[in-house]
Amino acid sequence: xxxxDLELLALLLMGVALWxxxxxxxxxxxxxxxxxxxxxxxxxxxxxxxxxxxxxxxxPDELRELPDGRWxxxxxxxxxxxxxxxxxxxxIQLWAYCLLLEENxxxxxxxxxxxxxxxxxxxxxxxxxxxxxxxxLRAGIEAPYDGRARPSPARCRRCRYRGxxxxxxx
Ligand code: SF4
Numbered sequence: 001x002x003x004x005d006l007e008l009l010a011l012l013l014m015g016v017a018l019w020x021x022x023x024x025x026x027x028x029x030x031x032x033x034x035x036x037x038x039x040x041x042x043x044x045x046x047x048x049x050x051x052x053x054x055x056x057x058x059x060p061d062e063l064r065e066l067p068d069g070r071w072x073x074x075x076x077x078x079x080x081x082x083x084x085x086x087x088x089x090x091x092i093q094l095w096a097y098c099l100l101l102e103e104n105x106x107x108x109x110x111x112x113x114x115x116x117x118x119x120x121x122x123x124x125x126x127x128x129x130x131x132x133x134x135x136x137l138r139a140g141i142e143a144p145y146d147g148r149a150r151p152s153p154a155r156c157r158r159c160r161y162r163g164x165x166x167x168x169x170x
Contacts, residue, residue, distance in 0.1 A: 033113075034066040049100035054138065060097045064113075072109040073097035080118035090114055091124055095134040098126035 040046035040061050050057045060073035075094050086094075094112040102108040114122045124130065145167075153170035162168050 031115075032064075034064040034072070036062060037065050037071065038063040049097070049104050051100055051103040053103065054099060056096055056100055056138075058093075058097050058100050060101075063101070066110070070107050070109055071101055071105055072112055073101055074113040074115060076115050078117045081114075081116040081120040081122065086114050086122050086124070091130075092134060092137060094124055095126060095130045098130070099134060102126075 038046045038060075040059055046059055046061070046063065048057055048059045061076045062074035063071055064074060065071050073094060075090070075097065077090065094114060098109050098112045109126050111123045111125045114124065116122070151167060151169040156162055156165070156168040156170045159165070159168070
């Protein structure tokens with residue numbers, strides 16, 4: 001293959017990638033609610049939201065603008081919605097995005113949205129109780145370790161933080 005053919009092939013592949021990107025964005029855009037303002041794709045990452053005050057950063061899968069001008073975060077989960085509803089970790093993650101949006105835009109989102117792989121959509125209100133739960137978790141993380149954890153060898157063997165953990169049991 002001569003250099004010209006290679007350049008043409010590269011251009012063609014780039015064109016196909018851009019087209020696919022456009023298709024994914026257009027498909028997501030139609031899902032609502034509101035207007036799609038940003039989408040986080042491997043080839044085109046969305047904006048990282050930061051809060052100095054809460055020492056938080058995050059990059060939601062989507063940001064959407066509601067008709068009243070408020071923005072909401074949308075988080076995609078590839079698995080189906082668990083039988084018991086959104087797990088605590090999903091809720092905390094979504095609320096952290098709500099807090100980050102509030103900090104960055106100066107307006108609180110009314111809710112955040114979780115989209116599951118089975119098509120289920122769950123909207124979680126960003127209200128006083130959600131804020132309390134998130135901030136109390138954050139306060140717990142920031143507090144000095146009080147030594148009360150009783151790590152088990154079985155759990156620590158599977159733990160992804162074991163490399164940097166100095167209280168692991170195995
Ligand atoms: S390795 Fe550390 S962080 Fe992980 S479960 Fe054990 S004690 Fe907890």
